[in-house]
Structure formats: C-alpha cells, structure tokens
Amino acid sequence: MSAPVRNAAAGAGALPTLAAARARGTPIVMLTAYDFPTARIAQAAGVDVVLVGDSAANVVLGYTSTREISVDELLVLTRAARRGVDSVPLVGDLPFGSYEPSDEVAVATARRFVDEAGCDAVKLEGAGEILPRVRAIIAAGIPVVGHVGLLPQSVVTADGYRAQGREADDALRIIADGVALEAEGCAALIVEAVPAAVASLLTARVSIPVIGIGAGAGCSGQVLVLHDMLGITRGKLPRFVRDFMSESASVEHALRRYVAAVKDGSFPVESIHTY
Numbered sequence: 001m002s003a004p005v006r007n008a009a010a011g012a013g014a015l016p017t018l019a020a021a022r023a024r025g026t027p028i029v030m031l032t033a034y035d036f037p038t039a040r041i042a043q044a045a046g047v048d049v050v051l052v053g054d055s056a057a058n059v060v061l062g063y064t065s066t067r068e069i070s071v072d073e074l075l076v077l078t079r080a081a082r083r084g085v086d087s088v089p090l091v092g093d094l095p096f097g098s099y100e101p102s103d104e105v106a107v108a109t110a111r112r113f114v115d116e117a118g119c120d121a122v123k124l125e126g127a128g129e130i131l132p133r134v135r136a137i138i139a140a141g142i143p144v145v146g147h148v149g150l151l152p153q154s155v156v157t158a159d160g161y162r163a164q165g166r167e168a169d170d171a172l173r174i175i176a177d178g179v180a181l182e183a184e185g186c187a188a189l190i191v192e193a194v195p196a197a198v199a200s201l202l203t204a205r206v207s208i209p210v211i212g213i214g215a216g217a218g219c220s221g222q223v224l225v226l227h228d229m230l231g232i233t234r235g236k237l238p239r240f241v242r243d244f245m246s247e248s249a250s251v252e253h254a255l256r257r258y259v260a261a262v263k264d265g266s267f268p269v270e271s272i273h274t275y
C-alpha cells in the first residue's frame, strides 16, 4: 500500500528541476564533487545536480571502503562543494552508521547536512528496514534521494562489488524497493549496477527521476564518480565508467563532454557500459 505524500519535502516536487527534466524526457546529468573547484566546474559545465558522495572515502581520502568515512569528514567536503554550487541542487550523502540506528539519529544527521553544509537533499542507501528512516527525514522537511541496487555501504569484501538484480527475484526486489521509496516520498532514486532491463522497468514503475550508474540508458539520467570519469581513481575502473579526460583539453572540457554524451544519449553505450 502506498504511504501518503506527507509534506513539501516529499516527492518529485522537492527537487523541481529534476522532476521537470524527467517530465520533458531530458536526460538528467548528475556528477559527484567533493570540493570548491570541481563543484564550480561541474556547475559551469552544465551538470544538473551535484552529489557529494561517500565515494569521497575512496577517491579523495584514500580509504578502502565507503564505510570508513565519518560524518565530520564528509561535512567538510560538502561545505566546500556548496561554496562552488549556487544554481543547481546539491545532494549530501549520509555515511555508513549515521542513519541506521534510529529515526532520531537519521534526522539529526540529515539536519547537519542541511544546516551545516547547505544541502538541498540527502541521500541514503537501501529500503526495507531503512524505510522508516527515510520517512522520518522527509517528515522533518528534508528531501531524500533513495539508493537501490548495489549498496556500497553494505559491501564488506572487495569481491562484494558485483552487479545486482541478475536473478529474477533479486530484480523484482530492487524494483519493489524503488517503488516503496517513492511511496515514502523520495524526490529521486539512484540505481547502481543492475542490468539495463531492471533499471528500465524500475524507471517505468515510478514517476520520480531515476538516475543510473552502471544501469543502462533507460533511466531518467546518469551519475558518475568524478575521479572515475577523469581516470584518476586508484585501481581498475568498473566497466560502466568512461574516461572522459583522456581526449579532453581540460577538466571542464571533460565534464562538458560527459554532459553532452548523457544528453545526446551517446553515454552509456549498451554493449560497453551495461550489465
């Protein structure tokens, strides 16, 4: 049963530019950024929404897992990114351990990202037992972006970074999770590392924007990790990443090429970047 939409922070209207883009059928471009200069360049390059992801743990701070970054560390980076972004929404990522324990903890953490770092919305991973946390944050007036599919905060060994939803029951669960998050009032969803058909079905089942990473071209938009698409991430890149820097004259040029490729549908390519 669908929960009623509770307040102004709920539903697609909470991030109106993204909702409008989905309604028009214009692909949404999201990119991570973790500091002032790259957030500023992302906005100048035409990115529609900037995410200060907890991927900062790996790509900025050199940890081996997103589970290692703290709220205080992520808030420093989020505040810096906020200084570079004034005309597109900024989404903050609630790190591992900062929202799971209780609704009160979840709301208090989300509030820090809004009050101390100026976020327009927060993102948290999962559905199921996380749904009450999502509900509580939205009831507190803070827009939420949900995250389904591969959930990096749940990965405990290196071989855990695997595509999700390859079996029918898992695919159906991911779609049901996305539908449940929309019913709670999420403003948008991220779907990570699932077969393109699963992400397309999820996108068709909900009316909020669905932004994919490693999830094919059938979503409402795409997100990449900045350092991945600049080719400066340690180790082997996931198959869904394209290095936009290798043929670019500057970081801004690389970001403009990414924006153009998502908008014109030339990224992602089904045979290369999709499970």
Ligand code: KIV
Pocket (backbone or CB within 6 Å): 032, 051, 052, 053, 054, 055, 056, 093, 190, 192, 213, 223, 224, 225
């Ligand atoms: O932390 C992050 O950068 C993310 C994206 C991969 C969506 O969650």
